[in-house]
Amino acid sequence: MTPRPARIATMNEVAAAAGVSQATVSLVLNKAGGSRVAEATRQRVLEAAEELGYRPNAAAKTLRKGAAGLIGFVGDVVASSPFAGRIVEGAQARAWDDGMLLLTVNTGGDERLEAAAIDALLAQRVAGIVYASMYHRRLTVPEALEGLPTVVLNSEDAAGRARAVVPDEFEGGRAATRALLEAGHRRIAMINIETLASGLPAAVGRHDGYRSALGDAGVAYDRRLVREGDGNPQGGFDHTLALMSAASPPTAIFCANDRTAWGAYQALETLGLEVPRDVSIVGFDNQETLAPFLRPGLTTLGLPFVEMGRRAVDLLLGGHAADEIPERIECPLIERGSVAAPRGGRVG
Missing domain, CATH: 3.40.50.2300 (Response regulator)
Known part of the structure; x- marks a missing residue:
């Protein structure tokens, strides 16, 4: 085994060494429940991390252990809206109930900014992401979130795969x-x-x-x-x-x-x-x-902005999911x- 470098390796470097995406590295190293990473891929990621001397961020605990950690929140304009900003309040309050911190990014609907924001959140080893929209519509969930625990908030996944929370x-x-x-x-x-x-x-x-x-x-x-x-x-x-x-x-x-x-x-x-x-x-x-x-x-x-925000994070934290997708909250x-x-x- 080659000597470990003096500096701390990044998740991007582990991904490159293992030949996988950064999202896959995040899933493996955070031991995200419900992910569909093949065992051979998981071993390759772990070996690359060991080889490079990768050490996880102390702030990024896993959901499985129920310890304090980070949840990402990506929205178009919800964080800056005087109305839908209450979604963030509800999500943040629910995250804090479990000792989790909510990292919020407002993209303004800019796809390039959104991609950069998701990359940055993955680099922070978030345990999951709430992907939110200002108004109720059907949207395409970014490929970068595939496999990462994700809940769509105030909109629906057009592909019907991701869990979602919407107003009824x-x-x-x-x-x-x-x-x-x-x-x-x-x-x-x-x-x-x-x-x-x-x-x-x-x-x-x-x-x-x-x-x-x-x-x-x-x-x-x-x-x-x-x-x-x-x-x-x-x-x-x-x-x-x-x-x-x-x-x-x-x-x-x-x-x-x-x-x-x-x-x-x-x-x-x-x-x-x-x-x-x-x-x-x-x-x-x-x-x-x-x-x-x-x-x-x-x-x-x-x-029901506050209730929707709380419920989205509750689902990320392992709350019992409703039978229907999306899950509808009473107005x-x-x-x-x-x-x-x-x-x-x-x-x-």
Whole structure:
């Protein structure tokens, strides 16, 4: 055996010597549970590490031993968002419960920065990675994370392999619509945040929940009352004007996000109508810098950011996984002042 070098070898050097990826070296040396590294490959990595005199970072303990260590958190803009930043709070709190530290990287959606960030986290010998997105969509998990314990957060793995934690869009849409039905409305419009053809899980799920709740109440689904917006106030404004100009306008509108609802408020004010006296409104997202400050305050569905963050790390730490992938977290109804019975007590 050749003499060991005086300096400490890096994980990259071990990977090169063993002829494997850095991710594979991380899996072997961190003894990551559930990895699929062949025994021959594992032995080759261990021999290379011994040959080069590699010594693991003392801060990087393994999940199997349950000791203090590091978990990586890679997000596009979640760490800098005033809303979804709460995902990081939940993840960090859950990691700390087990004496783990969360290393957070905000990539801004830059693929080159993301690749560099993942390489850096692997070099830190993280025990697993939470791969997070600002909004609920289907995404491609980077190849560099293959084999490393990974949980996709606030999005879904397009390949359907990685565990994922997302808001329950379908039940949220049902809850929003039920709130209007229970107030006595029957002519309920919906302004979505995207087209259904886009396949965006938030748009499809919220729409399907709306349609399901109508069906449960015996109310016919009327495609003329459904508008496909873009999630912005201008879309909410324009679609509300169009809906209210119909021969038989709605008495209530489910807006699939709070920004759309803001535009709906403005349109109704332009028409000389009041919320909720003339038209009731329910939103979605519970944007804390917007929903409480509309007049009246907006009844809306909250995105369970803290709970999702905690659950993602819980899964990395060996928490019992649900039967379904992705795992859906309930969106609570936050009641304020934008819902009332149809004007005059009539059924809408």
